[in-house]
Amino acid sequence: MKKWKISSPDRAIVQKLAAGCSVTTLTAAALAAKGYSSPDSVIEKLNSDSLSDPFLIKDMQEAADAVNSAIDDGVKICVYGDYDCDGIMSVAILYSYLVEIGADVVYYIPERSEGYGLNTGAIDKISDMGVELIITVDNGISAISEAEYIYALGMKLVVTDHHQQGDTLPRAEAVVDPHRHDCFSPFKYACGAVIALKLVAALDGGDYTMALEQFGDLAALATVADIVSLTGENRFIVSYGTELINNTDRPALMALKEVSGLTDKPVNTQSIGFGLAPRINASGRFGSPKQALELFLCDDYDEALSLAQELDRLNNQRKEAENQIIASIYEMIDKDPSIIRGRVIFLCGNGWHHGVIGIVASRIMEQFGKPCFIASEENGEIRGSARGFGEFSVFGALSFAADSLAKFGGHPGAGGFTIKDGRAEDFHALITSYSEIHHKSMPVAEICADAPVSPDQLTEDNISGLNVLEPFGVDNTKPLFYIENAQVLEVIPVSGGAHSRLRLKFGYTQTEAMFFRTSPSELIVNTGDVCDMIVTLSINEFRGKKSPAVYISDIRPHGFQQSRYFAAKDAFEAFLRGEQLPDNYYPSMLPSRDDVVKIYKGIPENGIVIDTLYIRLNDPRINYCRFSAAVEALRQLGLISFSAADMRIKRVRVQQKADLDSAPVLAALREKCSSIIAARH
Numbered sequence: 001m002k003k004w005k006i007s008s009p010d011r012a013i014v015q016k017l018a019a020g021c022s023v024t025t026l027t028a029a030a031l032a033a034k035g036y037s038s039p040d041s042v043i044e045k046l047n048s049d050s051l052s053d054p055f056l057i058k059d060m061q062e063a064a065d066a067v068n069s070a071i072d073d074g075v076k077i078c079v080y081g082d083y084d085c086d087g088i089m090s091v092a093i094l095y096s097y098l099v100e101i102g103a104d105v106v107y108y109i110p111e112r113s114e115g116y117g118l119n120t121g122a123i124d125k126i127s128d129m130g131v132e133l134i135i136t137v138d139n140g141i142s143a144i145s146e147a148e149y150i151y152a153l154g155m156k157l158v159v160t161d162h163h164q165q166g167d168t169l170p171r172a173e174a175v176v177d178p179h180r181h182d183c184f185s186p187f188k189y190a191c192g193a194v195i196a197l198k199l200v201a202a203l204d205g206g207d208y209t210m211a212l213e214q215f216g217d218l219a220a221l222a223t224v225a226d227i228v229s230l231t232g233e234n235r236f237i238v239s240y241g242t243e244l245i246n247n248t249d250r251p252a253l254m255a256l257k258e259v260s261g262l263t264d265k266p267v268n269t270q271s272i273g274f275g276l277a278p279r280i281n282a283s284g285r286f287g288s289p290k291q292a293l294e295l296f297l298c299d300d301y302d303e304a305l306s307l308a309q310e311l312d313r314l315n316n317q318r319k320e321a322e323n324q325i326i327a328s329i330y331e332m333i334d335k336d337p338s339i340i341r342g343r344v345i346f347l348c349g350n351g352w353h354h355g356v357i358g359i360v361a362s363r364i365m366e367q368f369g370k371p372c373f374i375a376s377e378e379n380g381e382i383r384g385s386a387r388g389f390g391e392f393s394v395f396g397a398l399s400f401a402a403d404s405l406a407k408f409g410g411h412p413g414a415g416g417f418t419i420k421d422g423r424a425e426d427f428h429a430l431i432t433s434y435s436e437i438h439h440k441s442m443p444v445a446e447i448c449a450d451a452p453v454s455p456d457q458l459t460e461d462n463i464s465g466l467n468v469l470e471p472f473g474v475d476n477t478k479p480l481f482y483i484e485n486a487q488v489l490e491v492i493p494v495s496g497g498a499h500s501r502l503r504l505k506f507g508y509t510q511t512e513a514m515f516f517r518t519s520p521s522e523l524i525v526n527t528g529d530v531c532d533m534i535v536t537l538s539i540n541e542f543r544g545k546k547s548p549a550v551y552i553s554d555i556r557p558h559g560f561q562q563s564r565y566f567a568a569k570d571a572f573e574a575f576l577r578g579e580q581l582p583d584n585y586y587p588s589m590l591p592s593r594d595d596v597v598k599i600y601k602g603i604p605e606n607g608i609v610i611d612t613l614y615i616r617l618n619d620p621r622i623n624y625c626r627f628s629a630a631v632e633a634l635r636q637l638g639l640i641s642f643s644a645a646d647m648r649i650k651r652v653r654v655q656q657k658a659d660l661d662s663a664p665v666l667a668a669l670r671e672k673c674s675s676i677i678a679a680r681h
Helices: 011-021 025-033 039-046 060-072 085-100 120-128 144-152 192-203 209-225 233-246 251-259 269-286 289-296 301-335 337-341 357-368 394-400 424-438 460-469 562-576 585-589 593-601 610-617 624-636 664-680
Strands: 003-006 077-080 105-108 133-136 156-160 174-176 345-350 372-378 381-387 405-411 414-419 446-449 481-494 499-506 509-515 530-542 545-557 640-643 648-651
Touching: 003 562, 011 025, 011 039, 025 460, 060 077, 060 133, 060 156, 060 174, 060 192, 077 085, 077 120, 085 105, 085 192, 085 209, 085 269, 085 289, 105 120, 120 144, 144 156, 156 192, 192 209, 192 233, 209 233, 209 269, 233 269, 251 269, 251 289, 251 301, 269 289, 269 301, 289 301, 301 337, 301 345, 301 357, 301 640, 337 345, 337 562, 345 357, 345 424, 357 372, 357 381, 372 414, 372 424, 381 394, 394 405, 394 414, 394 424, 414 424, 460 530, 460 545, 562 585, 562 624, 562 664, 585 624, 585 664, 593 610, 593 624, 610 624, 610 648, 624 640, 624 648, 624 664
Parallel strands: 003 446, 077 105, 077 133, 133 156, 156 174, 345 372, 509 545
Antiparallel strands: 372 381, 381 414, 405 414, 481 499, 481 530, 499 509, 530 545, 640 648
16 A cells, blocks of 8 residues: 555645736646746756757767767767667667768677676777777766776777766776766766767758657657656757657667557557567567667567567566566575565575666665665676665665675666675675665655545546646656545446446536456445545546546545554564564454454455455454454464465465464464553562
8 A cells, every 4th residue: 555645736826827927727737847947947847858968968069070070080989888878879869870870880788697887898899890980879977997908908988877976987099978977967867878869960951850769669668668857958959759650660779660560550758668678678678689779770570579579578577577576586585585575685596687676676665665786696696676766765775784794886766786706695684774874764765646626526628638748758748637525426346347437426417437457345335335546547548439538546445644644554573574563563463363253354355455454344343453454363374365466465365263372473462462561560
């Protein structure tokens, strides 16, 4: 369960934005919730209609001069990229342009096994090819020693990158990176492919016309895939490039859309992020990034389709590996639920594919609402990826645990690490200690609604007006709205019960809302209940008729007291971890025999999601601590089974009666209560 955060935008600001930006009230409320307070601030961040002069980026002129000089002199050039979607698109853009203008050019993309960025082995291979100038795309800003090696071999270097600068810059003819400390270019959040596109424009005298027409689609694809801020110039490039993708005659994109099931569907940031980009990234994870690059350098559709089908196969292989790791993790948690009751989640497996453990860490964090560190042991080496949220800093935790690590890197939200031999348990203890020192209570995963919505706002025109906020992405997420006090008139199973459709009375109107991936049996509300929801809004079109569509992101009974729920959950998990709590907590945690029996009898034959059972019990005497203690006691006694995959509990058939008093969790609570009473006397 996530914590709800409901914004209530200032009405005066909403009215000012609605009038000044000529948008609907829903759109104005969403803008106000995101921090915009004036029409000018909206225009600055969201209404960019061009790219800034490429020569405003530090060293862009020097880079263009160095590359043009190499072309004129017939010097052999190597474009050096990276194995992710952004790196591959960056190479495709610059390499294709250089080929078209007659340059003597080759490309090099390191395999994932070589690691990120320049490496001496690759530099040796490039030198053996007779290359005299290396141009990096989407990497190079931190290649200090590698740059010196390039010059020692008699080659030259031009760096184009978009990552943060370290203490020093690499030796190069030019270092083009908007994050340089001495770069005062107006937009800092471009991905590597957009920097490559800007270099192409600079090589063409600074005019973007040709660069955008030929490569705007690839730059847009990379921008979405690299999860950079969708504000400012990135909004322009994604809007422009998405239009190109939707009307493409590029064989690579036509083929990729076909294998992704997008041939006859409009492409947007969601279909790029979940359809096109994962197939490109799969080449770097399970094949070779050269396979994806060959697709985008291909001019023949049949050949492109064959290459796209191979990427699709690799993506399915990626999904299978991901799901196998997730299944292994669920099995671990089912055997030992304490794994997800820790302050952080740390899991290590043998032979888990390094190409997907970052994705797995994200999925586990999202499901269980805890910072997550996932590692894989292979050939005696333990490497991992971490994901965090809120005020918890992954990089801070890794820095705290540095003594147990051979190397690490990252930022507050994500990181990578290699654990020293035999130090996995120490690492787990250190990141746990970090969380105890820096967080009295751990951050709780949140879902944030931009604004409440009233029944009269659910009109076709009002909802259609939200389209002006597209494209959606980082720093411009799709708006979420809060519906309060809606009565459930009917729950209708959809697709054999895989999804639920709710018919609702909302104010004086009736409407329907879809809740995907939640069956009627899993809903925490029933027919007749009054509920609150966080939803997205859209327009549904069927047989030429348009109507408002409501999609549920989360739902609760009206009046649910989330502060008590999260405080109780935090307290119970702290108790299980052996952390000290105030004395008055323990008696309120201890369920009676009648409480445990009531909870057990409330479990239906086919099982139930734990939180659904708690809410359906609706017993004010049984707080969430008591409920959790009772469920844990039933699990310890083997009377119920627990499934981490869907957080369901189910009764287990037993042949003999269980002694409730023997459950360790209840014995520990009784001992705490007894010691408190004894201490008072």
